[in-house]
Amino acid sequence: xxxxxxxxxxxxxxxxxxxxxxxxxxxxxxxxxxxxxxxxxxxxxxxxxxxxxxxxxxxxxxxxxxxxxxxxxxxxxxxxxxxxxxxxxxxxxxxxxxxxxxxxxxxxxxxxxxxxxxxxxxxxxxxxxxxxxxxxxxxxxxxxxxxxxxxxxxxxxxxxxxxxxxxxxxxxxxxxxxxxxxxxxxxxxxxxxxxxxxxxxxxxxxxxxxxxxxxxxxxxxxxxxxxxxxxxxxxxxxxxxxxxxxxxxxxxxxxxxxxxxxxxxxxxxxxxxxxxxxxxxxxxxxxxxxxxxxxxxxxxxxxxxxxxxxxxxxxxx
Numbered sequence: 001x002x003x004x005x006x007x008x009x010x011x012x013x014x015x016x017x018x019x020x021x022x023x024x025x026x027x028x029x030x031x032x033x034x035x036x037x038x039x040x041x042x043x044x045x046x047x048x049x050x051x052x053x054x055x056x057x058x059x060x061x062x063x064x065x066x067x068x069x070x071x072x073x074x075x076x077x078x079x080x081x082x083x084x085x086x087x088x089x090x091x092x093x094x095x096x097x098x099x100x101x102x103x104x105x106x107x108x109x110x111x112x113x114x115x116x117x118x119x120x121x122x123x124x125x126x127x128x129x130x131x132x133x134x135x136x137x138x139x140x141x142x143x144x145x146x147x148x149x150x151x152x153x154x155x156x157x158x159x160x161x162x163x164x165x166x167x168x169x170x171x172x173x174x175x176x177x178x179x180x181x182x183x184x185x186x187x188x189x190x191x192x193x194x195x196x197x198x199x200x201x202x203x204x205x206x207x208x209x210x211x212x213x214x215x216x217x218x219x220x221x222x223x224x225x226x227x228x229x230x231x232x233x234x235x236x237x238x239x240x241x242x243x244x245x246x247x248x249x250x251x252x253x254x255x256x257x258x259x260x261x262x263x264x265x266x267x268x269x270x271x272x273x274x275x276x277x278x279x280x281x282x283x284x285x286x287x288x289x290x291x292x293x294x295x296x297x298x299x300x301x302x303x304x305x306x307x308x309x310x311x312x313x314x315x316x317x
Contacts, residue, residue, distance in 0.1 A: 029060035035074025040182025071095030083252035085259035116291035120200040202283030264293035
């Protein structure tokens with residue numbers, strides 16, 4: 001009998017240990033999927049967040065670049081993983097718009113948003129020695145030679161392309177040339193393969209500082225702070241388009257709420273840190289970029305609605 005009691009006690013301890021192991025999170029490494037190639041803003045954010053999570057949650061966070069289809073291939077990889085919180089990804093505005101398309105296999109309902117980390121005004125940039133000195137120069141040539149000026153974008157069905165469709169409806173017809181990898185977009189404009197680049201200033205900061213690229217138009221309601229105070233904004237031309245870029249961290253919907261809380265609370269701690277403030281300054285992003293999980297889903301829907309409104313305006317003009 002005594003032996004039986006010992007065996008039962010040992011079994012109970014083993015079960016308790018197993019249950020504790022199941023409750024422990026993270027129980028193994030967390031994979032960070034960046035659905036774009038290396039070198040762009042999404043990649044930078046993914047690596048910054050991975051480094052923070054490793055220190056904060058005491059787990060390895062390898063970063064995996066899975067580029068293609070405006071971020072859908074990477075998102076597909078994430079939603080195919082178990083919904084246990086051990087696979088997360090960077091969601092950009094480009095991909096969020098794609099998720100609204102009827103034929104897209106991944107939907108917003110498949111995602112749980114852990115936090116919006118970056119918000120940046122979008123703009124159009126030209127090479128430092130470009131013949132275009134002002135946005136008026138671009139407009140004049142686009143109207144004189146419609147369909148000849150090319151713009152490096154993230155690809156089809158993106159906010160980039162939605163913006164160009166809107167400009168075309170306003171009589172400024174520019175041709176979208178999609179590049180999956182950010183570095184390819186930058187090389188294209190620097191090498192003269194396209195005349196303009198649709199991007200955010202923080203993503204090409206090194207080129208701006210080296211004066212190999214310069215902004216020619218920002219999509220904003222008022223001029224930005226220095227050093228961009230002399231750059232025209234879309235509101236000055238009565239363009240009803242803004243579509244700032246945003247980047248959020250997401251995981252699979254259906255993940256245990258406690259695990260979602262562990263991840264989102266870690267991001268909140270990062271957002272309160274000096275490292276985050278430095279990161280936003282380096283990215284030339286909005287100082288109030290962070291939106292916590294409780295408000296992030298509503299924010300994303302608001303941005304998607306704005307993108308769809310731009311598409312509707314383009315079709316009506």
